[in-house]
Amino acid sequence: MALMRSWVGSANSATCDFPLNNLALGVFSVGAEEPRCGVAIGDRIVDVAALEEAGLLDLPGGPLLDVPFWNELMEAGPEAWAAFRARMVELLAEGADPGPLLPHLYAQADAEMHLPFLVSEYTDFYAGRNHAFNVGTMFRGPDNALPPNWLHMPIGYNGRASSIVVSGTEVRRPLGQLKPPQAERPYFGACKRFDFELEMGAIVGQASDGPVSVAEADAMIFGYVLLNDWSARDIQAWEYQPLGPFQAKATATTIGPWIVMAAALQPFRVAGPAREVELLPYLREPGPMLYDIALEVALTPEGGAESVISRTNYREMYYSSAQQLAHHTSSGCPMNVGDLLGSGTISGPVRESRGSLLELSWGGKEPLELASGGVRNFLEDGDTLTLRGVAQGPGYRIGFGECSGKVVAAMALPDWAK
Amino acid sequence: MALMRSWVGSANSATCDFPLNNLALGVFSVGAEEPRCGVAIGDRIVDVAALEEAGLLDLPGGPLLDVPFWNELMEAGPEAWAAFRARMVELLAEGADPGPLLPHLYAQADAEMHLPFLVSEYTDFYAGRNHAFNVGTMFRGPDNALPPNWLHMPIGYNGRASSIVVSGTEVRRPLGQLKPPQAERPYFGACKRFDFELEMGAIVGQASDGPVSVAEADAMIFGYVLLNDWSARDIQAWEYQPLGPFQAKATATTIGPWIVMAAALQPFRVAGPAREVELLPYLREPGPMLYDIALEVALTPEGGAESVISRTNYREMYYSSAQQLAHHTSSGCPMNVGDLLGSGTISGPVRESRGSLLELSWGGKEPLELASGGVRNFLEDGDTLTLRGVAQGPGYRIGFGECSGKVVAAMALPDWAK
Numbered sequence: 001m002a003l004m005r006s007w008v009g010s011a012n013s014a015t016c017d018f019p020l021n022n023l024a025l026g027v028f029s030v031g032a033e034e035p036r037c038g039v040a041i042g043d044r045i046v047d048v049a050a051l052e053e054a055g056l057l058d059l060p061g062g063p064l065l066d067v068p069f070w071n072e073l074m075e076a077g078p079e080a081w082a083a084f085r086a087r088m089v090e091l092l093a094e095g096a097d098p099g100p101l102l103p104h105l106y107a108q109a110d111a112e113m114h115l116p117f118l119v120s121e122y123t124d125f126y127a128g129r130n131h132a133f134n135v136g137t138m139f140r141g142p143d144n145a146l147p148p149n150w151l152h153m154p155i156g157y158n159g160r161a162s163s164i165v166v167s168g169t170e171v172r173r174p175l176g177q178l179k180p181p182q183a184e185r186p187y188f189g190a191c192k193r194f195d196f197e198l199e200m201g202a203i204v205g206q207a208s209d210g211p212v213s214v215a216e217a218d219a220m221i222f223g224y225v226l227l228n229d230w231s232a233r234d235i236q237a238w239e240y241q242p243l244g245p246f247q248a249k250a251t252a253t254t255i256g257p258w259i260v261m262a263a264a265l266q267p268f269r270v271a272g273p274a275r276e277v278e279l280l281p282y283l284r285e286p287g288p289m290l291y292d293i294a295l296e297v298a299l300t301p302e303g304g305a306e307s308v309i310s311r312t313n314y315r316e317m318y319y320s321s322a323q324q325l326a327h328h329t330s331s332g333c334p335m336n337v338g339d340l341l342g343s344g345t346i347s348g349p350v351r352e353s354r355g356s357l358l359e360l361s362w363g364g365k366e367p368l369e370l371a372s373g374g375v376r377n378f379l380e381d382g383d384t385l386t387l388r389g390v391a392q393g394p395g396y397r398i399g400f401g402e403c404s405g406k407v408v409a410a411m412a413l414p415d416w417a418k
Numbered sequence: 419m420a421l422m423r424s425w426v427g428s429a430n431s432a433t434c435d436f437p438l439n440n441l442a443l444g445v446f447s448v449g450a451e452e453p454r455c456g457v458a459i460g461d462r463i464v465d466v467a468a469l470e471e472a473g474l475l476d477l478p479g480g481p482l483l484d485v486p487f488w489n490e491l492m493e494a495g496p497e498a499w500a501a502f503r504a505r506m507v508e509l510l511a512e513g514a515d516p517g518p519l520l521p522h523l524y525a526q527a528d529a530e531m532h533l534p535f536l537v538s539e540y541t542d543f544y545a546g547r548n549h550a551f552n553v554g555t556m557f558r559g560p561d562n563a564l565p566p567n568w569l570h571m572p573i574g575y576n577g578r579a580s581s582i583v584v585s586g587t588e589v590r591r592p593l594g595q596l597k598p599p600q601a602e603r604p605y606f607g608a609c610k611r612f613d614f615e616l617e618m619g620a621i622v623g624q625a626s627d628g629p630v631s632v633a634e635a636d637a638m639i640f641g642y643v644l645l646n647d648w649s650a651r652d653i654q655a656w657e658y659q660p661l662g663p664f665q666a667k668a669t670a671t672t673i674g675p676w677i678v679m680a681a682a683l684q685p686f687r688v689a690g691p692a693r694e695v696e697l698l699p700y701l702r703e704p705g706p707m708l709y710d711i712a713l714e715v716a717l718t719p720e721g722g723a724e725s726v727i728s729r730t731n732y733r734e735m736y737y738s739s740a741q742q743l744a745h746h747t748s749s750g751c752p753m754n755v756g757d758l759l760g761s762g763t764i765s766g767p768v769r770e771s772r773g774s775l776l777e778l779s780w781g782g783k784e785p786l787e788l789a790s791g792g793v794r795n796f797l798e799d800g801d802t803l804t805l806r807g808v809a810q811g812p813g814y815r816i817g818f819g820e821c822s823g824k825v826v827a828a829m830a831l832p833d834w835a836k
Contacts, residue, residue, distance in 0.1 A: 121539070121579055126661055147659050152604050153595050157661040158576035161539055162752040174749040175629055177571050177698065186570050188698045188748070211593055213834040235749065241565050243544055243575040244662025250751035280595065280606045282835040330606070331592040331653065333668035334580040416631040417700040 001267040003396035005094040008105070010042030017258075017390065017399020018042055023088050024258035024401070025223070027068050028111040035068040035114045038106070040258055040401070041092055045111055047104040048088075056100055057087055070117045070259060074205035074222045074337045081205070081222065085263055113257035115166045116225070117203060120338035122164060123328060124199075124229055124249065125156040127319035129273070131345040134359045151277045154319035154327050156341075157244045159229075159253065164340065167226075167257050167403045173381060173410040174251040175417070176235035186238060188417050190410035193233035193364070193378045196385045197345040198297050198355035200314050201227035201255055202321035204339035212329045215286045218322035220335070224265065224291075226256035226387045226403035227342050233358055233378065253342070256387070256403035264398050268292045268391040270315045272323075282326060289320035293391045293400075295346060297355070302382025305372035312348040312355055314389070319344075381409045419685040421814035423512040426523070428460030435676075435808065435817020436460055441506050442676035442819070443641070445486050446529040453486040453532045456524070458676055458819070459510055463529055465522040466506075474518055475505055488535045488677060492623035492640045492755045499623070499640065503681055531675035533584045534643070535621060538756035540582060541746060542617075542647055542667065543574040545737035547691070549763040552777045569695045572737035572745050574759075575662045577647075577671065582758065585644075585675050585821045591799060591828040592669040593835070594653035604656060606835050608828035611651035611782070611796045614803045615763040616715050616773035618732050619645035619673055620739035622757035630747045633704045636740035638753070642683065642709075644674035644805045644821035645760050651776055651796065671760070674805070674821035682816050686710045686809040688733045690741075700744060707738035711809045711818075713764060715773070720800025723790035730766040730773055732807070737762075799827045 004020040005012050011019045018024055018040035028045050029035040038045040051057040052065045059065075060080050064072040073080060091101060126132055129146075132155075136145030149155065165171070173194050179186035205222025212220065229249060236248030269288040293314035300306040319327075324341055345355040354360045357378050360368045364377035379385065385407070389400040422438040423430050429437045436442055436458035446463050447453040456463040469475040470483045477483075478498050482490040491498060509519060544550055547564075550573075554563030567573065583589070591612050597604035623640025630638070647667060654666030687706040711732035718724040737745075742759050763773040772778045775796050778786045782795035797803065803825070807818040 149595075149597075149604070149656055149659070152597075153657065155657070155661055156664055158578055158664070160576055160751055162754055162757075172750055176749050177567075177745075179567075179570075185695075186567070186698065188700050210829065211832060211835070213832065215834075232749065238567055239571065239573070240660070240662075241567070242658070242662070243573055244658075244660070246574055246576070247745070247749035247751065250746075251749045277603075280604065280835075282606050282832075327595075327665070328668075331594050331650065331665035331669045332590055333578055333665065336580055339580075411628065414629060414631065414700075416633075417629070417698075 001393060004089065006041060006092045007094050007096060007098050008042040008044055008092060014395050016042055017397065017401055019396045020089060020092055021396055022260060022264050022398045023085055024260050025070050025116055026257045027114040027116050029114065030106050030110050037065045037068065037070060039088060040108065043108050044105045045108055046101060047106065050104045056091065059084055068114065071338050077206060078219065081261065081263065085261065113166055113168065115164065116257060116259050118338050119161040119164045119340050120336040122159040122161040122253065122340045123156050124159045124342035125154050125319070125324050125344040127154045127317055127324060127344040128346050129318040130316060130347040130349055131355060131359065134347060134354065138363045152280065153283065154324045156324060156328065159342065160250045163250050164253050164255060167254055167405065169254065169405060170408045171230055171252045171254065171405045172408050174232050174235065175410055176232055176247050177238060178234050179238045189413065191232040191235055194407060195231045195233050195357045195378055197229035197231055198295060198310065198312065198387055199227040199229050199345060200343045201225045202341045203259060204325065204335050204341065205337060207336050208329055209334045210329065210332055212326055214283065214289065214322050214326045217325035218289060220325060221262050221321055223259040223261040225259055226389050226400045228254040228385060228387055228403055228405060229342055230254065254403055254405040256400050258401045260398060260400055265291045265391060267393060272320060273318060282330060283323050285320065285323065289322045290315045290317055291391060293389050295387065295389045298386045299370060299376065300384040300386065301374060307370040307372040309360060309368060309370070310352065310354055312346050312353040314346055316346055316348050317343055379407050381407055383407050419811060422507065424459060424510045425512050425514060425516050426460040426462055426510060432813050434460055435815065435819055437814045438507060438510055439814055440678060440682050440816045441503055442678050443488050443534055444675045445532040445534045447532065448524050448528050455483045455486065455488060457506060458526065461526050462523045463526055464519060465524065468522045474509065477502055486532065489756050495624060496637065499679065499681065503679065531584060531586065533582065534675060534677050536756050537579040537582045537758050538754040540577040540579040540671065540758045541574050542577045542760035543572050543737065543742050543762040545572045545735055545742060545762040546764050547736040548734060548765040548767055549773060549777065552765060552772065556781045570698065571701065572742045574742060574746065577760065578668045581668050582671050582673060585672055585823065587672065587823060588826045589648055589670045589672065589823045590826050592650050592653065593828055594650055594665050595656060596652050597656045607831065609650040609653055612825060613649045613651050613775045613796055615647040615649055616713060616728065616730065616805055617645040617647055617763060618761045619643045620759045621677060622743065622753050622759065623755060625754050626747055627752045628747065628750055630744055632701065632707065632740050632744045635743035636707060638743060639680050639739055641677040641679040643677055644807050644818045646672040646803060646805055646821055646823060647760055648672065672821055672823040674818050676819040678816060678818055683709050683809060685811060690738060691736060700748065701741050703738065703741065707740045708733045708735055709809060711807050713805065713807045716804040717788060717794065718802040718804065719792060719798065725788040725790040727778060727786060727788065728770065728772055730764050730771040732764055734764055734766050735761055797825050799825055801825050
């Protein structure tokens with residue numbers, strides 16, 4: 001696959017996240033106007049809701065874009081997804097007449113981005129081997145690092161859909177019940193070990209009401225977003241046994257503003273790792289199910305300069321989103337359009353590729369030096385955390401934009417909590 | 419509080435679940451008609467959607483009942499809840515003119531019941547001390563039965579809203595990944611230890627986006643339903659470490675068809691137990707937060723007679739729904755109208771009061787003899803499990819109806835899972 005050229009010049013740059021090959025989906029507003037569906041092209045956004053209304057984008061089962069979220073296109077199914085992409089290519093390719101579209105093009109720089117879809121339910125996995133090994137080593141030692149079930153199934157837990165926010169939303173340091181290891185009793189106060197987790201989110205675009213195969217699951221996935229699973233490590237340490245993380249993960253999960261459709265990622269498919277133990281048939285992959293997506297994490301202190309603190313790749317995952325979704329349905333659990341599956345933290349094999357501060361600072365024992373000065377064990381108030389992701393093709397790339405959030409100070413303790 | 423008499427004669431019986439004091443809310447249909455909101459009175463249902471349409475039920479912010487779920491009344495807030503109840507009492511009290519309502523009364527026996535509300539998200543707790551102690555003893559021995567955090571916070575985990583079904587829905591025995599204790603490797607197959615859990619569900623009727631006190635949480639709770647948290651114990655045993663139950667609880671959770679509003683339960687408030695360790699201020703109760711609700715579980719084998727296998731009471735809980743909701747918001751987790759909180763399994767102190775077969779048969783080691791003949795360690799295909807709940811007043815009772823589900827055989831293993 002080579003660059004598909006567009007009459008929108010900025011889309012043809014080798015370093016642009018949004019060439020015609022991508023056609024990432026967002027929901028945007030400009031000034032006081034209402035949020036609406038838009039497609040990224042170069043440094044512009046096409047108002048596709050307006051195109052549909054103007055009769056330039058006639059989708060099977062439409063109108064599908066007269067709402068400020070992409071769920072209706074998802075619901076319409078894979079044929080509609082393909083028809084949508086084909087028509088957008090017709091409209092935006094080099095040689096097409098820009099005239100009808102020009103009134104519907106906006107600068108990304110002028111746009112405010114909103115949640116690109118209605119999140120039905122949210123599940124987070126623990127499916128990166130390096131992350132699971134690192135965290136397991138810190139909590140249980142290297143000999144018992146991986147739980148006995150880990151190599152046999154993608155471990156996951158249900159998260160809280162209400163906590164999903166779009167890139168740019170400030171994230172308030174949570175309050176919670178905390179018990180320092182040496183303390184005899186817990187207390188209620190502000191989290192002291194607030195962390196990020198670098199993940200990809202897979203968006204379920206078709207419903208199911210019984211077990212599905214990995215191949216079927218793969219076909220149900222509409223697209224991917226960057227995802228930061230903010231984590232209160234001290235709340236988590238005290239609460240998570242025996243039923244898993246709860247309030248430690250419920251403050252916020254930030255997703256990127258741009259959905260990259262699975263179709264745009266097809267040239268970047270890569271196989272999963274060699275299996276240390278053979279997977280059961282229901283989890284075996286019919287083909288390469290991961291993607292080669294380079295990822296980076298940047299931390300910018302309040303008023304300071306950005307430091308890139310991690311570089312890794314989505315292909316480091318042990319289980320793909322398709323395997324996770326297949327496992328998710330194995331009990332008959334009904335899945336719905338708009339369900340979001342977090343990949344789990346994506347850590348590479350070396351320190352510089354770890355996907356959380358818990359790992360980067362090894363639980364606070366090896367403070368991380370920032371290139372721009374200062375050190376971090378965990379996030380400080382005023383820190384902005386930014387995720388980026390790019391699938392690199394020959395002369396073009398498929399980018400995810402930025403998934404960013406700034407940590408703000410905890411609220412004062414309410415009187416009833418004192 | 420005494421019986422409030424109604425011109426619907428069956429509502430005045432001391433053994434009827436639905437006197438005028440109750441006014442339980444459901445969604446019903448008769449024959450091929452569309453589902454609509456109804457209120458139980460005696461052995462009848464009042465079609466309140468029709469009353470509202472006919473101008474007999476004028477609610478603040480209405481219409482609120484022109485949809486087949488109760489979420490819009492919840493959203494309208496506590497004043498609308500009170501106005502609704504007051505108007506229903508006017509219409510149905512002894513002495514009121516039955517004429518205008520008679521065309522809108524249906525026999526419960528003729529009605530099919532549907533999910534009474536749209537479940538936004540579902541959280542399940544582990545907040546019954548006897549249950550936690552019993553299960554902990556089986557898994558870790560009596561000395562380590564209660565996890566260290568248990569007496570300090572209501573332990574909970576996020577469940578799967580998509581799996582909530584209404585009473586009467588058949589429940590298919592799940593497939594899943596299983597590893598018998600002696601086996602070297604897991605396999606994929608039908609659950610062999612399928613169980614129920616007797617719980618109450620609290621319905622969140624008002625949204626929040628920051629921490630709330632126990633008193634505020636109590637005021638946010640719209641009402642309660644019976645809840646059966648079907649559990650695949652063998653799937654759970656293998657999957658639940660370290661991140662908690664996932665597929666073991668995702669097949670189905672059955673709720674009763676009738677929402678009993680919190681207002682109807684006020685005469686039955688009782689205080690929680692003495693605290694073994696002092697609770698942190700944010701979890702302390704401003705008053706009695708539990709309810710005296712007698713509960714029973716009946717098991718009916720295919721073609722056989724019913725045996726009551728457990729009798730217990732909601733007042734056995736260690737943490738109330740208000741405390742659970744307050745804790746749920748502590749991290750800033752946004753709560754929404756229609757969120758459902760499972761109480762956790764409600765086991766009493768003696769064997770006959772245990773709220774799950776895991777406890778009743780002590781993990782299969784002490785088979786439970788059914789009064790109607792036969793024994794059970796776990797549920798068998800064809801078993802129907804029925805929960806009932808009643809708050810007993812002087813000469814009347816507030817009942818929840820029945821929450822029932824029949825276990826049907828697992829599906830055949832799909833080819834791709836062999």
